[in-house]
Amino acid sequence: MSGTGSIIEAGVPSARSRALAVLRVRSRALAFGLLPAALAVVLVAARATGRLAGEPWPAVTLVVCAVAALVLLVGGTFAAVVLRASPAVTPTVPLSEAAAPDLYRLVRDLADRMDVPAPSAIALTPDCDSWLEDRTHGAHRRSGIATGPESEPGAAPVLVIGSPFLWWMRVAELRAVLAPVVAGTGPSAHPDIADARGFVRGLDAAVDVGSRRGLGWIAPPARLLLRLCRTDAAEMERGVARAASERAQDVDYGLRMVAQEQVGLAYAGWDRLLTRVALPAWRMGRWPARLDAGVVSALTELSRRDRLAEGFTSRLGERPACDLLEQPGAVDEATSLLAARLFHGGPAETGPAWSPVDWAAYPEEVVDRKWRTEAARLHAALDALDPLAVPAGPSPGSPGAAGSTAAAPSRASTPVAGATAAGSTTVAATGSPAPPTVDGFTGPTLERVLGYLTDPAGRGAAGEALAGRLSADLAREERAAGTAAGAGKARGADAVPLFPLQPPRSGRDLLADHVTALVCCAAVDSAGAAPGLDWLDGPVLLVGGDRRPDLAARVLCLVEDGNPEPLRDWLADLGVRPEKPVRLV
Numbered sequence: 266m267s268g269t270g271s272i273i274e275a276g277v278p279s280a281r282s283r284a285l286a287v288l289r290v291r292s293r294a295l296a297f298g299l300l301p302a303a304l305a306v307v308l309v310a311a312r313a314t315g316r317l318a319g320e321p322w323p324a325v326t327l328v329v330c331a332v333a334a335l336v337l338l339v340g341g342t343f344a345a346v347v348l349r350a351s352p353a354v355t356p357t358v359p360l361s362e363a364a365a366p367d368l369y370r371l372v373r374d375l376a377d378r379m380d381v382p383a384p385s386a387i388a389l390t391p392d393c394d395s396w397l398e399d400r401t402h403g404a405h406r407r408s409g410i411a412t413g414p415e416s417e418p419g420a421a422p423v424l425v426i427g428s429p430f431l432w433w434m435r436v437a438e439l440r441a442v443l444a445p446v447v448a449g450t451g452p453s454a455h456p457d458i459a460d461a462r463g464f465v466r467g468l469d470a471a472v473d474v475g476s477r478r479g480l481g482w483i484a485p486p487a488r489l490l491l492r493l494c495r496t497d498a499a500e501m502e503r504g505v506a507r508a509a510s511e512r513a514q515d516v517d518y519g520l521r522m523v524a525q526e527q528v529g530l531a532y533a534g535w536d537r538l539l540t541r542v543a544l545p546a547w548r549m550g551r552w553p554a555r556l557d558a559g560v561v562s563a564l565t566e567l568s569r570r571d572r573l574a575e576g577f578t579s580r581l582g583e584r585p586a587c588d589l590l591e592q593p594g595a596v597d598e599a600t601s602l603l604a605a606r607l608f609h610g611g612p613a614e615t616g617p618a619w620s621p622v623d624w625a626a627y628p629e630e631v632v633d634r635k636w637r638t639e640a641a642r643l644h645a646a647l648d649a650l651d652p653l654a655v656p657a658g659p660s661p662g663s664p665g666a667a668g669s670t671a672a673a674p675s676r677a678s679t680p681v682a683g684a685t686a687a688g689s690t691t692v693a694a695t696g697s698p699a700p701p702t703v704d705g706f707t708g709p710t711l712e713r714v715l716g717y718l719t720d721p722a723g724r725g726a727a728g729e730a731l732a733g734r735l736s737a738d739l740a741r742e743e744r745a746a747g748t749a750a751g752a753g754k755a756r757g758a759d760a761v762p763l764f765p766l767q768p769p770r771s772g773r774d775l776l777a778d779h780v781t782a783l784v785c786c787a788a789v790d791s792a793g794a795a796p797g798l799d800w801l802d803g804p805v806l807l808v809g810g811d812r813r814p815d816l817a818a819r820v821l822c823l824v825e826d827g828n829p830e831p832l833r834d835w836l837a838d839l840g841v842r843p844e845k846p847v848r849l850v
Contacts, residue, residue: 280452280504284461286497291464294490298340301333343471346483350470351404354411356607357388357425358599360590368589371436372424375444379512381451384424385415389596391556391604393429393532395446397422397453399462404470421450428600431586431593432557433531433564438524439586441517448509458505465491465498534564534801539608541803546622546631547609549638554621555594556601557587562624563800570801624798632796632804633789634850639782641849644709646734647717711787711836711843714780720827728824732772735779777824781816783847784832790848792841808839 308326311317317326362369368387376383384397399422405411415423424447430439452458468487475484538560546553553559587593598621605611612619622630718728770778785806788794797807805812819831836843 280501280508281455281457283497283501283504284455284457287461287464287494287501288457290490290494290497298336298344301329301336305330305333343483343486346474346480347464347467347471347487349404350467350474351408351410352402352466352470353473354400354405355390355398355425356603357390357423358428358596358603360387360389360596364592364596365590368586371440371589372443372447375440375447375516376450378516379444379448379451381448381512382421382454384447384450385417385421386413386423388423388425389428389431389600390425391428391600391607393427393528393535395424395426395430395443397446397449398425399423399453399459399466402463402466422453427531428557428596429531429535429560430528431590432561432597433534434524434527434586435583436586436589437517437520437583438527439589441521441524442528444513444516444521445506445510448513449505451512452505452508458501461498461501465494530564530567531560534560534567537567537801538563539604541801542627542798543604544609545635545803546627547605547611549631549634550618551620551622551631552602552605552611553624553627554598554601555624556604557597559624559800566800627798628796628804632798635804636782636785636789636796637848637850639779640709640786640847642735642738643714643731643779643783644849646731646738647714650730650734651717709849710846711783711841714783715823715829715832715843718780718823718827719829722827724827728773728776728827732776732824735775736772739775773824777817777820780824781820784816784820784836784841786847786849787836787841787843787845788839791845792839794839813839 305326308317308322308329312322312326360368365387372387373383388398400411400415401418401420402411403418406416414420424443426443430442434442453462468491471487472484472491474480475482475487538556542559542563543553543556587596590596601621602611602613602615606613615621717731720727785794785796788806788808789796792808794813795807797805797812799805799812805814806816807813816835819835822828822831833843
């Protein structure tokens with residue numbers, strides 16, 4: 266193969282020279298480990314020939330031999346760990362040639378045009394990236410991580426393709442994007458580069474082994490060697506990338522510039538889809554089964570909203586790259602389940618508490634359930650802080666003003682739904698009346714939350730306390746869920762989630778989210794609103810089929826300033842009755 270020639274053409278520093286520098290670090294480490302043994306051999310030989318007679322040479326020779334034996338034992342153990350430790354392998358969805366014959370044909374055609382070895386296999390990852398991954402390590406075969414021709418010694422790397430690319434990109438665009446990636450198989454076949462990469466990966470795996478009990482002494486020398494060869498290894502990879510890019514320059518170069526724009530757009534849409542749409546479903550124990558198809562809808566919506574993306578929707582008339590798959594639906598479902606595992610830590614298989622959800626059922630099974638779960642958590646926190654809270658009456662003219670005013674005295678001495686058993690026993694002993702009813706119903710109300718958060722002084726002390734309680738309750742639930750889900754899970758390189766998406770949220774943000782959820786529940790129950798799905802923003806409230814985006818500012822006014830009037834006006838305009846009990850989960 267002429268793949269090594271492209272390394273020289275790529276300019277300085279060449280990848281091969283950097284690979285030799287990495288291997289020199291390995292040679293120096295080997296020499297350091299053999300130095301005491303060599304000194305011991307010299308001393309023993311000198312003693313045997315009578316050149317070192319008399320004191321103190323017998324004792325010196327004995328000490329040096331003991332040190333040499335100890336160093337050889339430690340060094341041999343360390344070398345065995347580096348050679349046998351299993352390097353980390355990215356979890357992917359394997360794609361056999363029978364499942365994607367056209368895709369394999371496209372990749373092999375690219376390799377032939379660039380005169381490089383074809384990848385030994387193709388796999389998909391739920392991310393907006395593509396790369397080559399070596400899976401020929403013996404530990405992968407022994408553990409069953411890698412099977413098939415890609416795991417044989419000397420096999421070409423596996424081509425890992427981001428699944429969103431297959432659904433959003435057209436066939437010609439995918440070909441242009443994959444060309445420089447496939448070209449990397451040429452430099453990867455060079456023995457010096459392959460040897461240097463194997464050494465670095467072995468050291469990285471040895472660091473992970475050093476985290477296990479009884480093997481902590483392995484990590485420090487492995488980290489030291491990694492530091493010594495870090496610069497050369499990084500420059501080697503840059504040289505390989507430069508060589509691959511130069512070799513692929515004559516393959517669809519003009520189209521590649523356009524395709525790179527689609528890569529950035531796909532990344533933006535994929536990130537929004539995961540964080541705004543998929544994450545709420547994962548937290549509810551459901552995983553969207555068509556994430557890759559959803560990214561097309563998200564990016565189409567983004568193209569409609571963003572003037573910079575105008576014209577991109579016209580591409581949808583061309584042949585999508587997912588047509589290269591025999592069963593795109595099954596592949597989409599497999600990558601969607603893997604995405605939930607990588608980004609959220611969900612189970613690897615479906616079950617009663619971890620089931621798929623279709624996009625058509627998402628509003629009812631995820632959005633509505635999410636709102637009612639958060640509303641229940643909000644009322645539980647309010648019960649813990651002030652079970653006998655008296656909600657402030659609504660402003661004159663708002664829906665339910667008379668009903669709220671008449672019911673206020675009884676609420677002052679009556680626990681709301683969800684109060685503790687001890688509190689209920691106390692109230693019953695004093696003979697207080699039963700919980701108030703509204704239209705024959707009992708239960709938690711939005712009016713109670715409005716009254717609790719109302720603060721004429723604008724200091725928001727009640728909101729701070731409630732936000733703190735919500736943060737503590739949510740953290741406790743997440744710890745309990747993490748303990749249950751993490752029982753028996755692997756740690757180290759195989760632990761999941763590898764890339765958690767849960768963004769840090771302040772107490773005020775949590776409180777605003779929970780109040781918004783309660784308002785949406787009240788709107789659905791008493792004003793005919795409906796839960797909906799926005800491809801870029803996630804759960805939304807639909808009134809008459811249209812989205813109401815003006816709720817967030819009014820909720821923040823209540824949470825941060827203690828002013829409920831903007832939210833009360835919004836509720837009155839929509840016809841929501843805040844004193845009517847809300848149905849919870």
